[in-house]
Amino acid sequence: MSFSHDRRGQSVVVGTVILFGFLILAMATYQVQFVPTENEEIEFEHSQQVERDFLDLRNDVLSAGTTGSARSTSIQLGTRYPQRTFFLNPPAASGTLETTGEQQFEIRNAQVNVSDGAHENVHHFWNNGTEQGPDGPVFVTRSIRYTPDYNEYRGAPRLVYENSLVAAEFGDRALPRSDQTVVRSDRVSLTAVSGNISENGIESKSVDSETISRGSRSIPIQGDGGNIVIVLPTAVSNASDLVDRLDVPAAKNVMANGDRVEITLNESETYRLGLSEISVDGSGETDPAYIVPVGGQNVISGQSVGVEVRDKYNNPVADAEVNVYTRTDSTSSETLRTNSEGRVYSQNGTVFTINEVSADGSDGERYERVEVTLLPISDGAGNVSGPRVYGVSASPSSVIQGGQLDLSATIDSVGNETTIRSGTPIQRVDVVAESENGSYERTSYDYDPDDTTRVYPFSETIDMDWEPGEYNVTVRGQDASGRWTSPEEEGEATITVVGGAVSSTVNFTVTDVAQDGNTQSFTFDAGDLGNNDAATIDLSDPQNGGVDYTNANFELIEQTNNNDAISYDSTTNTITFTKRGGGDGIVTIQASGIDVTGPSGERFTISYSDDNGGIDSDSFQIRSGGTEIATQDSSDDVSNNGDVVISDGVTIEGDVESQNGIIEIGQNTNIQGDIDANGDISIADGSTIEGEITSNNNAVSTGDDVTIEDDITANGDVIIGDDNTIDGDLTSNNGDIVVGKNTTINGEITASNQNITIMDGATVNDEISSNNGNIGIGENVTVNADISTDNGDVSIGANSFIDGDVDAPNGQVSITESATITGEVTEA
Numbered sequence: 001m002s003f004s005h006d007r008r009g010q011s012v013v014v015g016t017v018i019l020f021g022f023l024i025l026a027m028a029t030y031q032v033q034f035v036p037t038e039n040e041e042i043e044f045e046h047s048q049q050v051e052r053d054f055l056d057l058r059n060d061v062l063s064a065g066t067t068g069s070a071r072s073t074s075i076q077l078g079t080r081y082p083q084r085t086f087f088l089n090p091p092a093a094s095g096t097l098e099t100t101g102e103q104q105f106e107i108r109n110a111q112v113n114v115s116d117g118a119h120e121n122v123h124h125f126w127n128n129g130t131e132q133g134p135d136g137p138v139f140v141t142r143s144i145r146y147t148p149d150y151n152e153y154r155g156a157p158r159l160v161y162e163n164s165l166v167a168a169e170f171g172d173r174a175l176p177r178s179d180q181t182v183v184r185s186d187r188v189s190l191t192a193v194s195g196n197i198s199e200n201g202i203e204s205k206s207v208d209s210e211t212i213s214r215g216s217r218s219i220p221i222q223g224d225g226g227n228i229v230i231v232l233p234t235a236v237s238n239a240s241d242l243v244d245r246l247d248v249p250a251a252k253n254v255m256a257n258g259d260r261v262e263i264t265l266n267e268s269e270t271y272r273l274g275l276s277e278i279s280v281d282g283s284g285e286t287d288p289a290y291i292v293p294v295g296g297q298n299v300i301s302g303q304s305v306g307v308e309v310r311d312k313y314n315n316p317v318a319d320a321e322v323n324v325y326t327r328t329d330s331t332s333s334e335t336l337r338t339n340s341e342g343r344v345y346s347q348n349g350t351v352f353t354i355n356e357v358s359a360d361g362s363d364g365e366r367y368e369r370v371e372v373t374l375l376p377i378s379d380g381a382g383n384v385s386g387p388r389v390y391g392v393s394a395s396p397s398s399v400i401q402g403g404q405l406d407l408s409a410t411i412d413s414v415g416n417e418t419t420i421r422s423g424t425p426i427q428r429v430d431v432v433a434e435s436e437n438g439s440y441e442r443t444s445y446d447y448d449p450d451d452t453t454r455v456y457p458f459s460e461t462i463d464m465d466w467e468p469g470e471y472n473v474t475v476r477g478q479d480a481s482g483r484w485t486s487p488e489e490e491g492e493a494t495i496t497v498v499g500g501a502v503s504s505t506v507n508f509t510v511t512d513v514a515q516d517g518n519t520q521s522f523t524f525d526a527g528d529l530g531n532n533d534a535a536t537i538d539l540s541d542p543q544n545g546g547v548d549y550t551n552a553n554f555e556l557i558e559q560t561n562n563n564d565a566i567s568y569d570s571t572t573n574t575i576t577f578t579k580r581g582g583g584d585g586i587v588t589i590q591a592s593g594i595d596v597t598g599p600s601g602e603r604f605t606i607s608y609s610d611d612n613g614g615i616d617s618d619s620f621q622i623r624s625g626g627t628e629i630a631t632q633d634s635s636d637d638v639s640n641n642g643d644v645v646i647s648d649g650v651t652i653e654g655d656v657e658s659q660n661g662i663i664e665i666g667q668n669t670n671i672q673g674d675i676d677a678n679g680d681i682s683i684a685d686g687s688t689i690e691g692e693i694t695s696n697n698n699a700v701s702t703g704d705d706v707t708i709e710d711d712i713t714a715n716g717d718v719i720i721g722d723d724n725t726i727d728g729d730l731t732s733n734n735g736d737i738v739v740g741k742n743t744t745i746n747g748e749i750t751a752s753n754q755n756i757t758i759m760d761g762a763t764v765n766d767e768i769s770s771n772n773g774n775i776g777i778g779e780n781v782t783v784n785a786d787i788s789t790d791n792g793d794v795s796i797g798a799n800s801f802i803d804g805d806v807d808a809p810n811g812q813v814s815i816t817e818s819a820t821i822t823g824e825v826t827e828a
Helices: 010-067 120-128 239-245 377-383
Strands: 071-076 094-099 103-108 138-141 144-149 158-162 165-170 173-176 187-194 198-201 204-213 218-223 228-233 253-257 260-265 271-279 290-294 298-300 305-310 321-325 334-337 343-346 351-353 369-371 373-375 388-395 398-400 404-412 426-435 440-446 455-463 469-479 491-498 519-525 534-538 553-558 565-569 574-578 586-592 603-610 615-623 628-630 638-640 644-646 656-658 663-665 675-677 681-683 693-695 700-702 712-714 718-720 730-732 737-739 749-751 756-758 768-770 775-777 787-789 794-796 806-808 813-815 825-827
Touching (some): 010 071, 010 144, 010 158, 010 187, 010 271, 120 290, 138 187, 218 228, 239 253, 239 260, 290 369, 321 343, 334 343, 388 469, 388 491, 398 615, 404 426, 404 469, 404 491, 574 586, 628 638, 644 656, 656 663, 663 675, 681 693, 700 712, 718 730, 730 737, 737 749, 756 768, 775 787, 794 806, 806 813
Parallel strands (some): 398 491, 638 656, 663 681, 675 693, 681 700, 693 712, 700 718, 712 730, 718 737, 730 749, 756 775, 768 787, 787 806, 794 813, 806 825
Antiparallel strands (some): 071 204, 094 144, 094 198, 103 138, 144 158, 165 173, 204 271, 228 260, 253 260, 290 305, 305 343, 321 334, 321 351, 388 404, 404 455, 426 440, 469 491, 519 586, 534 574, 534 603, 553 586, 603 615
């Protein structure tokens, strides 16, 4: 048998070959077309991530310069592609992070005047210091630059951080990605960057911003016969394009000059200049440059004399050597080292120098030396008094150990017809606390010697790590002449530190009271109390000058069961609640017949403690007479000619109205009707408003997580917090409108004459329009309608989506590269 002419298997072979050919063709098509596209998307997402990292880097640099705390920022230099079994990837995409060479920024044509409150040594150092250039002081800084090396994403931006600004370079275009903080109002702030970075690759790299000179001091500068010019170096290739997009409203002019940006300020204005330096590689240090007195240079004999050592950025230098001489012709000295505030104090010295300058100053600069004059004791103590202290306030008066105390007072060095005082600035405040059990605490606060404040509003928050007990707190001040408050004019307050920790389950709350009111409620959760456990509410703070509870009647409005009991002890100013039997739930105690004796606006704190170890406190405010305060749920309207306050957690089934006052809505309230006021309307976190909100003459503001089911209309500002849901329109006739982060607005937003700002992550499902203001859209915002302004500008942030037209016929429209607009864009 012969098979030489048998062709029965040929069709199968041919078919297999053809199918295999199609498979190869399909794989080749996918490799050529789809793999590059997918890789480009991965590179684009990485580019967005690096941009966010650069914004974090910018914030960390500025924070390190102002707070003195080191910051670390992680930047992902490159990215890898997903593994593909049958397809090929190019090498992983990499990037380069580097600092530029040293560049100089200058402050031209500026002078420091002693008449503006600066010490003469600041003036002399500014004019003759080692950092002088031909037109004014010169400082060294660097830019930080990131350059990607992508395989597919050809339009990726280069990123630059410099002078508080992050810029993205797209070829010859330069777009700011952050605000600038160099010039704001009357303040000029500059942070120099030192150190070297040179990294290339794929992995994440950390940039550590370490403080070299913390910007804790500022000096006054004015034009020296002309306008001040701030000259900033830039690593952006097209500085002109960057300048065209910069927003520096406080500047007279901003222009590009080669690789420099020049900001011109008004010569007639006085500006406060603050400088700082950070390092990105751990190198660098700051050296003593000049010295100033702490207080005046006329000091009463026997009193402590202080000086402050500063660097070229005008900031204090810690651990600096100071030579202290008793006379100008002394050849021997005592060497002291400055404390963390850059200061030393001495009771014997009259001449203080730095940098090994002699007592007479012949071998140094005049700004490296301070000489004080000692006054006879009879001169100072007999005729001129130190500052007086008054208006001491400690809140809360009963504070839990580990909590915080807000302490405030007024310290005044201005005399009158009967008491002569120095009239010099307040330079130091001492707070001394002594307890009944012998515990002693002392804290001192030093203030800027260049500050000219003579009536000083002292206000500090103190971490209460003190031992439990009752403390007498004394506040005294020192003026620039070195005089301290006399004992009879010191301010005093009494506080109690309670041991233990705040219980998160008690949720103790107190309602506000009106000056002409006679009721107040106290609410807490008694779920953790057992049978016969007692809870104590201490009314001592308001009893001593705010509210008199002596003749009040105390009644249980809500209780865990019918056997619960309460009592009031007027000798200890305490309410005692005793739980009888089981039962969980909220307890509300109402005090009726109280006598409100304190002034409007005064705040008091009431503390809670129980046998189960629960500790809590809450403060309340005395409201003006005529204020309607709703503390209980109501099915009726709440209407008043004056102010209206709705307490936390209250439900009002009707309307809330104030004909001539303000309305304040507490947390987690439910208003089922309309809210209408002639004054401001404020709504706290977590509340729900089912009706319209109208402020006929003022503003409307909401907290976070608020739901409004109808329109908001105001004659002033409309400020919406984060994570709100507004189902109606927002309208402001004469104010700004601000919509918080991740908030949803389902109606129109209209500002007749002012600006509209939509924060990051918000969603607006109807039109946004302003007649005469600007409209700013943040990042990741969705607007499902048109945006228009007749006479303003429109800016749209990264990754935002506008499903409509953007119309600014008389202004400019600024759109970031990653934003999407489906409609037409019209601009001047």
